[in-house]
Each structure stands twice: as structure tokens, then as C-alpha cells.
Amino acid sequence: MNFTQQLLVPFLYALSWNPTASSEQTCAIDSAPTEYSLPSLPYAYDALAPYISSQIMTLHHSKHHQTYVTNLNKALSLESSLTESADIPTRIANQQAIKFNGGGHINHSLFWKSLVPASSPHADTSNAPNLAKALNADFGGLEKFKDKFSAALLGIQGSGWGWLVKGVENGKLDIVTTKDQDPVEAKYVPILGVDMWEHAYYLQYLNGKADYVKNIWNIINWNEAEVRFEGGRADVFQVLQSKI
Amino acid sequence: MSTTLLRTTGFRSALRAAAPSTSARCAGLAGATFTRGKATLPDLPYDYGALEPAISGKIMELHHSKHHATYVNSLNSFSEQMGAARDSENVAAQIALQPLINFHGGGHLNHTLFWENLAPKSQGGGGAPSGELARAIEGHWGGLGKLQEEMNKALAGIQGSGWAWVVQDAQTGALGVKTYANQDPVVGQFRPILGIDAWEHAYYLQYENRKAEYFKAIWDVVNWKAAEKRYK
Known part of the structure; x- marks a missing residue:
């Protein structure tokens, strides 16, 4: 564990991971930042079944995502109260809390919109004609892209995400993986993200994560993917403007 | 499933099996935990339930028979590839294989140590350490409760998958708590004394997102004799 992490561990615990912890650090001050809130799912919890169970969706959205939002707001509030502070170690530790919880909020917000019930017209790849052309050019076709993307997802060691991204500068498609809740780097536009944390599939698929990866192709929102492909980062991250 | 504590010997030999240089002479030790230098899944020294x-x-059952297996x-597969890369003096391939050996070899080491440092109450699980370890914990933390508090904070603070360990600094002999990402093993300067798995697969089917409850409950089945x- 490095110095920053050592500082961070007790801090995070006291701040947020202990469900019985007091909320004294969240006291409102005049300069407090606006708060983020949990975005509503664009479909019912059971709408992605049988590919992702209602139980998984309920916990994933109402508990896991909510916790990232709650802890992001706490970290932002703390950052705001520390701006005049000379307590540099605490401020550095808090940067990591913002990255982790902010990343968790960004990634899950993008993920929900990347998925759609299998019965929806948007689950059909014909909704993404321009993206399909680019996948042909950069991967040799949709099926080859799926194979490569699936392999990348299954190669993640530990918790993380797999993403189809578009280069901001060159517009080229690529596959990247990010560890834990690291968000996609600023040089990319995220087109499609898949959560490979165990909490995303374990209650239904247990250790059979290859089946989760295989099944998720049935519930990809290709309409959303096309919109993101055609747009830039500002368009994609509009999903995060769910501030109070 | 065997419930004999003699399996401890088997665990140790399984650990050595991960090191190619010692695997050959360890073959044939009690427990038959590997054959021909290959790592094999050690038996649990208690029933799944x-x-x-x-x-x-x-x-x-899933954790042992699926994840650990x-x-x-994977360790055996990548070790074999590493052997071939060495034979052909392919340095690039050897380097590319190192993270895979670290991950899967670490997963084998960590889980083997984990099974051993847990025990049902009927076999001594829970309670408190005794002897020199108890004195060292008292000296460093001022009591077992403080150590448990520090471990649980470390576990709760892991961002992603990983482990928390009570470790001993091999040079100074001092105890401490450290977290390791993913399956990074406790090797080198630090000696593993007691490990707790904070991967979601270790608790999710029972505790779901309430991991703090798992971290609290696991102390009831810690095998202090193994620790x-x-x-040293």
C-alpha cells in the first residue's frame, strides 16, 4: 500500500463505508457544491431479464450506484471545505475518493443507458449504421469486434470495465479496459461500456462470467451507441447533468 | 471432505509447488497436492458448510471448487508457457507472461493461505491468539480489538478487488496491516500472517452489498493457530 492509500483507508471508512458512521462531515456550508443524485433507470428493474436478473439490477442501481453518488457528494463537500486547508495529505487522499466515487457514478450512468430490454427496437444493430461502418473499418466487422471486446472483458484481472471508445483526435474506434472505477480517459469518447465487477453478474451467473458476457449482447442499446459515436464527450456526459 | 488438521502439511507443499525450483523435490509429500511439479487444488481442511x-x-463450494480451481x-497453463518461452529464450514472451503468473499464482497462494487461516468454531475458529503472536499484537495494537478494527477499516477501504493481510516485516519482525490489489501475493519483505479475501465473490451471495457485515462476521472463524x- 502506498502512502496515499494508507492515508485514504481510514479516511474512506470513517467517511462513508461504515453504515453507522455519523454524517457530521456532510454539514452544509455556503460554498458547498451542488449535489449529484442517482439517475432513474430508463427501464424497469426486471426489464433486462433473463439476461440480467431483476435482483441484480435492483441492488446494482439502488445500492451500489447510490453508494457511489452518496460518497461522491461527501468527497466534493469535503474538498470544498478543505480549499483553505494546509492539510495536504487529507486533500490528496480526497482526490482519490473523488476519482473512485465520481468514476463509479459516471460509469454506471453510462452503463444503464448502454443497455435496453431485448424486446426494444433499439436492441437491433440496424440502429447504428454509421457505427457499423466504423466497426467494419477498424475491426473487420461487428462479429470480430464482439469477439475482441468479449476477450478484453474476460481478460480483466479484478474489478473493472471494458469500453468501446472513439478517439477524440482521430475518430478511430478502439477497445480499452479501465480498472476499478477509473473513468475513461479524456482522449476518448465512451461509446459502449460493460461492467465486469462481480456484483454486476454474480447473483445470476456465479463464476460463469463468460455467459454474462455472451448474453449481454442481447441487451445492448445500439441506438444510444450510434448517438454517442456521432457526438463528442460533451454529448455523452449530458447524462451526468442530473444535479439537484 | 477431509477434516484432519494434518492437511496443513499438504497446504504448505501446495505453496511450494508454485515455485518451479522446489516443486520437483516436493513431489510426493503428504496430501498429493500436486503432481509432476504442477500446482493442484488443496483439499479444504473442513466441510463446505x-x-x-x-x-x-x-x-x-464455489470459492474453492470453481474460483480457486x-x-x-491457469497457473499451470501459464507456467507451462513460461517454460516454453524460457526454452526458446523468448524474453518478450517471458515478460508478457509475468503478470499472468502474478495474478493466477497469487490467486493460488492467497486462497491456499486463506483456507488454512479459517476454521469452524468446533476446530478452534474464532476466539483470540495465544503465545508470542498474542504478545506481539498486544504490543503493537494494544489488543486484538484494535487490530480487528484496523483490518476492517483496511478491508472496507479497498477500491475494487483485493485482500487485507496482517503481515510481519521479515527484516524488523514488526506486525502491520496491508492491503493488496486483485491477487497480488504477499511476498518479499512481508510475511503473510492472516489474510481476508475482499473480492465480491467471497461474500456477495450471502451479504450482497453489505460487505461490512461480512468483515465483522469472519472473525468468528479465524484460525489463530494457523496465524x-x-x-516468527
Whole structure:
């Protein structure tokens, strides 16, 4: 564990991971930042079944995502109260809390919109004609892209995400993986993200994560993917403007 | 499933099996935990359901027979590839294989140590350490409760998958708590004394997102005798 992490561990615990912890650090001050809130799912919890169970969706959205939002707001509030502070170690530790919880909020917000019930017209790849052309050019076709993307997802060691991204500068498609809740780097536009944390599939698929990866192709929102492909980062991250 | 504590010997030999240089002469030790230098899945020294209610039988069965088994199989596969890369003096391939050996070899080491440092209450699980380890914990933390508090904070603070360990600095002999990402093993400067798995697969079927409850409950099945043997 490095110095920053050592500082961070007790801090995070006291701040947020202990469900019985007091909320004294969240006291409102005049300069407090606006708060983020949990975005509503664009479909019912059971709408992605049988590919992702209602139980998984309920916990994933109402508990896991909510916790990232709650802890992001706490970290932002703390950052705001520390701006005049000379307590540099605490401020550095808090940067990591913002990255982790902010990343968790960004990634899950993008993920929900990347998925759609299998019965929806948007689950059909014909909704993404321009993206399909680019996948042909950069991967040799949709099926080859799926194979490569699936392999990348299954190669993640530990918790993380797999993403189809578009280069901001060159517009080229690529596959990247990010560890834990690291968000996609600023040089990319995220087109499609898949959560490979165990909490995303374990209650239904247990250790059979290859089946989760295989099944998720049935519930990809290709309409959303096309919109993101055609747009830039500002368009994609509009999903995060769910501030109070 | 065997419940004999003699399996401890088997665990140790399984650990050595991960090191190619010692695997050959270890072959044939008690427990038959590997053959021809290959790592094999060690038997649990208790039944899958024996750690209930702290850890459910279903979690233990999947964790041991599926997750740990996959680390063992992958370690053997990548070790074989590493051997071939060495034979052909392919340095690039050897370097590319190192993270895979670290991950799957670490997964094998960590889980082997984990099974050993847990025990049902009927086999001494829970309670408190004794002897020199107890004195060292008292000296460093001022009591077992403080150590548990620090471990649980470390576990709760892991961002993603990983482990928390009570470790001993091999040079100074001092105890401490450290977290390791993913399956990074406790090797080198630090000696593993007691490890707790904070991967979601270790608790999710029973505790879902309430991981703090798992971290609290697991102390009921910690095998302090195993920890005492590791402390030097």
C-alpha cells in the first residue's frame, strides 16, 4: 500500500463505508457544491431479464450506484471545505475518493443507458449504421469486434470495465479496459461500456462470467451507441447533468 | 471432505509447488497436492458448510471448487508457457507472461493461505491468539480489538478487488496491516500472517452489498493457530 492509500483507508471508512458512521462531515456550508443524485433507470428493474436478473439490477442501481453518488457528494463537500486547508495529505487522499466515487457514478450512468430490454427496437444493430461502418473499418466487422471486446472483458484481472471508445483526435474506434472505477480517459469518447465487477453478474451467473458476457449482447442499446459515436464527450456526459 | 488438521502439511507443499525450483523435490509429500511439479487444488481442511453462519456453504463450494480451481489451472497453463518461452529464450514472451503468473499464482497462494487461516468454531475458529503472536499484537495494537478494527477499516477501504493481510516485516519482525490489489501475493519483505479475501465473490451471495457485515462476521472463524505458526 502506498502512502496515499494508507492515508485514504481510514479516511474512506470513517467517511462513508461504515453504515453507522455519523454524517457530521456532510454539514452544509455556503460554498458547498451542488449535489449529484442517482439517475432513474430508463427501464424497469426486471426489464433486462433473463439476461440480467431483476435482483441484480435492483441492488446494482439502488445500492451500489447510490453508494457511489452518496460518497461522491461527501468527497466534493469535503474538498470544498478543505480549499483553505494546509492539510495536504487529507486533500490528496480526497482526490482519490473523488476519482473512485465520481468514476463509479459516471460509469454506471453510462452503463444503464448502454443497455435496453431485448424486446426494444433499439436492441437491433440496424440502429447504428454509421457505427457499423466504423466497426467494419477498424475491426473487420461487428462479429470480430464482439469477439475482441468479449476477450478484453474476460481478460480483466479484478474489478473493472471494458469500453468501446472513439478517439477524440482521430475518430478511430478502439477497445480499452479501465480498472476499478477509473473513468475513461479524456482522449476518448465512451461509446459502449460493460461492467465486469462481480456484483454486476454474480447473483445470476456465479463464476460463469463468460455467459454474462455472451448474453449481454442481447441487451445492448445500439441506438444510444450510434448517438454517442456521432457526438463528442460533451454529448455523452449530458447524462451526468442530473444535479439537484 | 477431509477434516484432519494434518492437511496443513499438504497446504504448505501446495505453496511450494508454485515455485518451479522446489516443486520437483516436493513431489510426493503428504496430501498429493500436486503432481509432476504442477500446482493442484488443496483439499479444504473442513466441510463446505462448516463455516456457517459466517460464510455460507454455497459460497465456500464455489470459492474453492470453481474460483480457486481456475487459478490453479491457469497457473499451470501459464507456467507451462513460461517454460516454453524460457526454452526458446523468448524474453518478450517471458515478460508478457509475468503478470499472468502474478495474478493466477497469487490467486493460488492467497486462497491456499486463506483456507488454512479459517476454521469452524468446533476446530478452534474464532476466539483470540495465544503465545508470542498474542504478545506481539498486544504490543503493537494494544489488543486484538484494535487490530480487528484496523483490518476492517483496511478491508472496507479497498477500491475494487483485493485482500487485507496482517503481515510481519521479515527484516524488523514488526506486525502491520496491508492491503493488496486483485491477487497480488504477499511476498518479499512481508510475511503473510492472516489474510481476508475482499473480492465480491467471497461474500456477495450471502451479504450482497453489505460487505461490512461480512468483515465483522469472519472473525468468528479465524484460525489463530494457523496465524501463530506463520509468525516468527
